[in-house]
Amino acid sequence: MNEKLNLSFWNMRHAWLIGKTSYLExxxxxxxxxxxxxxxxxxxxxxxxxxFNFGSDELKFIMDFGxxxxxxxxxxxxxxxxxxxxxxxxxxxxxxxxxxxxIRRSEFVVGKFIGAWFxxxxxxxxxxxxxxxxxxxxxxxxxxxxxxxxxxxxxLNYLDVxxxxxxxxxxxxxxxxxxxxxxxxxxxxLFSIIIGVVTWILxxxxxxxxNAWGQYDSLFLNTILFIVSIALPNFHLYxxxxxxxxxxxxxxxxxxxxxxxxxxxxxxxxxLAVLSFREREL
Amino acid sequence: xxxxxxxxxxxxxxVLARQSQRLRAVDDLSFQVNTGSVFGLLGPNGSGxxxxxxxxxxxxxPDKGECLIEGISSKKRExxxxxxxxxxxxxxxxxxxxxxxxxxxxxxxxLTKLESxxxxxxxxxxxxxxxxxxxxxxxxxxxxxQRLGLAQALVNDPSILILDEPTAxxxxxxxxxxxxxxxxxxxxxxxxxxxxxxxxxxxxxxxEVAVLNKGNLVASGKIDELLVAxxxxxxxxxCSLEATQRIxxxxxxxxxxxxxxxxxxxxxxxxxxxxxxxx
Amino acid sequence: xxxxxxxxxxxxxxxxxxxxxxxxxxRLIFRSLHGDSxxxxxxxxSESLGQGLSLAILGGYRxxxxxxxxxxxxxxxxxxxxxxxxAKIELATATDPRALxxxxxxxxxxxxxxxxxxxxxxxxxxxxxxxxxKALNLKFSEKALELIENGLVAHPGNFELxxxxxxxxxxxxxxxxxxxxxxxxxxxxxxxxxxxxxxxxELLVELGRTDDALSYLKSIYSSLPDDDIQxxxxxxxxxxxxxxxxxxxxxxxVIP
Ligand SMILES: Nc1ncnc2c1ncn2[C@@H]1O[C@H](COP(=O)(O)OP(=O)(O)O)[C@@H](O)[C@H]1O
Ligand SMILES: [Mg+2]
Numbered sequence: 001m002n003e004k005l006n007l008s009f010w011n012m013r014h015a016w017l018i019g020k021t022s023y024l025e026x027x028x029x030x031x032x033x034x035x036x037x038x039x040x041x042x043x044x045x046x047x048x049x050x051x052f053n054f055g056s057d058e059l060k061f062i063m064d065f066g067x068x069x070x071x072x073x074x075x076x077x078x079x080x081x082x083x084x085x086x087x088x089x090x091x092x093x094x095x096x097x098x099x100x101x102x103i104r105r106s107e108f109v110v111g112k113f114i115g116a117w118f119x120x121x122x123x124x125x126x127x128x129x130x131x132x133x134x135x136x137x138x139x140x141x142x143x144x145x146x147x148x149x150x151x152x153x154x155x156l157n158y159l160d161v162x163x164x165x166x167x168x169x170x171x172x173x174x175x176x177x178x179x180x181x182x183x184x185x186x187x188x189x190l191f192s193i194i195i196g197v198v199t200w201i202l203x204x205x206x207x208x209x210x211n212a213w214g215q216y217d218s219l220f221l222n223t224i225l226f227i228v229s230i231a232l233p234n235f236h237l238y239x240x241x242x243x244x245x246x247x248x249x250x251x252x253x254x255x256x257x258x259x260x261x262x263x264x265x266x267x268x269x270x271x272l273a274v275l276s277f278r279e280r281e282l
Numbered sequence: 283x284x285x286x287x288x289x290x291x292x293x294x295x296x297v298l299a300r301q302s303q304r305l306r307a308v309d310d311l312s313f314q315v316n317t318g319s320v321f322g323l324l325g326p327n328g329s330g331x332x333x334x335x336x337x338x339x340x341x342x343x344p345d346k347g348e349c350l351i352e353g354i355s356s357k358k359r360e361x362x363x364x365x366x367x368x369x370x371x372x373x374x375x376x377x378x379x380x381x382x383x384x385x386x387x388x389x390x391x392x393l394t395k396l397e398s399x400x401x402x403x404x405x406x407x408x409x410x411x412x413x414x415x416x417x418x419x420x421x422x423x424x425x426x427x428q429r430l431g432l433a434q435a436l437v438n439d440p441s442i443l444i445l446d447e448p449t450a451x452x453x454x455x456x457x458x459x460x461x462x463x464x465x466x467x468x469x470x471x472x473x474x475x476x477x478x479x480x481x482x483x484x485x486x487x488x489x490e491v492a493v494l495n496k497g498n499l500v501a502s503g504k505i506d507e508l509l510v511a512x513x514x515x516x517x518x519x520x521c522s523l524e525a526t527q528r529i530x531x532x533x534x535x536x537x538x539x540x541x542x543x544x545x546x547x548x549x550x551x552x553x554x555x556x557x558x559x560x561x
Numbered sequence: 562x563x564x565x566x567x568x569x570x571x572x573x574x575x576x577x578x579x580x581x582x583x584x585x586x587x588r589l590i591f592r593s594l595h596g597d598s599x600x601x602x603x604x605x606x607s608e609s610l611g612q613g614l615s616l617a618i619l620g621g622y623r624x625x626x627x628x629x630x631x632x633x634x635x636x637x638x639x640x641x642x643x644x645x646x647x648a649k650i651e652l653a654t655a656t657d658p659r660a661l662x663x664x665x666x667x668x669x670x671x672x673x674x675x676x677x678x679x680x681x682x683x684x685x686x687x688x689x690x691x692x693x694x695k696a697l698n699l700k701f702s703e704k705a706l707e708l709i710e711n712g713l714v715a716h717p718g719n720f721e722l723x724x725x726x727x728x729x730x731x732x733x734x735x736x737x738x739x740x741x742x743x744x745x746x747x748x749x750x751x752x753x754x755x756x757x758x759x760x761x762x763e764l765l766v767e768l769g770r771t772d773d774a775l776s777y778l779k780s781i782y783s784s785l786p787d788d789d790i791q792x793x794x795x796x797x798x799x800x801x802x803x804x805x806x807x808x809x810x811x812x813x814x815v816i817p
Contacts, residue, residue, distance in 0.1 A: 013389075017389055017390055021375070025377050028377040068619065068620050068623075069621070069622075071620025071621055071622075072618075072620045075620070092373055093369070094374055100362060100367035102359045102362040102391075200617065201617040201618060203617075205610070205614065207613075208610060208613050210584070229584075230577050230580035230584065231577050231580050233587075236616070239616060239620075240594050243594065243595070250594060257586075257590050264579065264583065265579070268575055268576070272575055275568050276565070279564045279568075282341040282342070
């Protein structure tokens with residue numbers, strides 16, 4: 001019987017349904033639009049503020065704004081949605097109706113991740129497309145003004161802008177899965193949000209810790225640095241916007257490795273989240 | 283008779299956050315719900331009713347004892363395959379529309395999208411929410427939420443229904459509606475476990491009850507057996523004034539007198555009569 | 562041990578072991594993206610922490626934040642407030658170390674404007690107080706050189722920064738040895754501007770090492786391209802001739 005079959009195997013349909021619903025929740029959230037509007041507004045400002053761009057060229061200036069929206073507002077979105085979707089559901093007690101159905105806790109966790117990630121992807125995709133459009137318009141204007149600079153055609157590689165956007169989705173997905181892991185332990189959503197922010201910042205600084213540990217005399221400091229450098233993923237790997245702003249591109253192999261690295265960490269954090277959520281009382 | 287739900291020596295302690303003290307929410311509780319019967323779990327607020335239900339649904343881990351649904355331990359996911367649950371509260375996804383939500387629950391229980399929508403429409407009709415199908419749940423009143431909760435509990439056509447305070451926050455007319463729906467479900471052979479602190483509402487539908495107080499079982503059994511009669515009274519039928527006076531005279535010889543009482547409608551009854559005339 | 566504590570331990574162990582397993586891999590990815598320059602970040606300095614923090618918190622917006630700080634710095638500059646200006650230059654460079662503009666102009670403000678402000682404010686006179694003026698120039702040069710060194714960490718091998726460094730040694734510190742060394746360092750780098758080599762030779766002449774200057778110019782002459790006006794090949798040839806004459810005269814002078 002169909003019903004029996006669904007019960008004995010890990011049911012992707014359950015995760016998918018929960019993911020779809022969670023995604024619906026995020027895009028019906030005011031925060032999503034507020035952050036998107038802020039990011040697009042700042043991108044628009046990059047057109048108006050062109051006289052401020054000291055020493056850096058105009059396209060890079062616009063790109064800084066676009067990438068800024070993705071990383072700054074994107075990380076806020078990732079942390080808040082992951083925490084709201086996962087811990088918020090426990091806090092709001094909506095989880096009872098769902099978990100009273102014969103679904104696995106792991107299906108729930110994966111579903112929540114799917115919802116959060118799709119929300120991140122929608123956000124980053126909107127921004128990336130708007131950024132590409134802005135860059136294209138600006139570059140076209142510059143091309144007509146300074147044809148000699150653009151004698152070899154466009155300077156920017158737009159596929160790489162898209163690729164960079166996708167890498168931000170991977171990075172923010174890692175962040176979302178960490179927040180889900182923390183939420184699975186948390187007893188308040190504020191806790192998971194604060195820990196999420198701290199992890200995000202430490203993960204960006206992880207590469208510094210890698211270089212620094214062992215260079216201090218204090219055993220305590222070295223231990224802390226060692227733990228930070230090993231226990232956290234290197235979010236800084238995904239900061240290659242400057243390279244793209246210079247018209248350089250990253251190789252396919254690097255893109256694949258970045259996706260693989262991110263996927264590995266997401267899998268780790270989600271497995272651990274399942275482990276802790278499985279026995280969690282509601 | 284088959285046993286639908288069995289609770290054996292259930293004990294649940296909560297660790298209180300601040301003190302390292304423990305709160306015993308349920309203590310050594312045992313009862314059985316027979317297939318096809320309506321079982322009421324009664325008790326004041328905080329007596330452990332919801333805790334018991336969460337243990338039955340596997341949302342809490344018992345400190346001692348166990349819960350079985352149709353012989354399957356609550357720890358197993360399979361035990362929840364044929365259950366409909368109305369949580370206490372009620373709290374549902376505010377961002378969804380009513381029918382959308384019922385359909386989601388149906389799909390999580392194994393229905394296809396199409397099935398879940400048509401089944402959802404039927405049920406929204408049954409609980410009287412046919413006009414609110416595509417309204418956001420955030421705009422529902424408390425009574426509407428309870429009805430919605432009933433609809434989602436029924437969407438997978440479960441054989442066992444677990445209802446946590448189904449009439450909380452509902453007006454008396456609504457409570458009667460809900461009681462009627464429950465009665466109808468009982469007639470269709472469903473097993474129902476419901477809990478409530480409003481005893482009068484439960485009385486009419488329950489076959490059996492268990493009464494909890496501070497986590498302890500204080501009484502249980504068939505409802506007729508539990509409601510042991512108080513003083514016995516005799517009624518004087520309509521008769522002449524003379525007849526009444528003679529009865530009083532006889533009584534006064536024995537140093538007694540007639541006790542006069544007037545039947546009083548309950549406020550609830552009055553409310554129901556008044557509002558139903560309006561319709 | 563409670564289940565909760567057990568999962569915390571498992572989580573820590575899991576995160577640490579995956580981290581240990583991937584630490585080589587992530588370095589590999591980093592290198593293929595950025596080359597060695599940024600990956601092998603120098604010492605754990607408070608600056609690199611500041612840069613990392615601004616990147617972590619602001620992401621792409623850090624360049625905008627840095628620009629705003631720089632705009633704000635202009636206000637302090639107009640008021641000739643040394644401490645404020647310096648603090649804001651340092652903040653701007655720390656917030657967005659990628660912008661060469663901040664390093665270069667920051668160093669110039671510190672080396673040129675700041676001593677001038679002090680001299681003007683205290684009514685000092687180059688003629689009357691040469692030692693005080695020199696001490697001031699030395700003091701601010703140190704700060705400016707520090708800024709340039711940090712700029713070179715963010716922009717390794719940047720000629721503009723290195724030329725400014727040499728000029729500060731030359732004009733501000735009046736340390737011709739150091740200045741000559743700095744220009745030579747530039748001149749020996751591939752694709753460096755041609756004037757570095759010529760200035761190195763001139764500084765050697767100033768230092769009285771005419772024969773060294775001559776042999777240096779001779780050594781680079783053949784490698785100078787004929788068709789690049791920047792290389793000033795005819796000028797170099799002329800200079801070689803002048804120096805030869807000068808050396809001859811010196812010999813004549815020495816013999817009697
Ligand atoms: N998660 C929890 N943590 C701590 N105490 C709880 C928790 N859930 C319930 N309790 C306590 O357990 C007791 C029983 O609660 P409950 O079962 O909800 O009562 P009822 O449903 O009968 O009103 C109450 O004193 C309540 O405060
Ligand atoms: Mg309750």
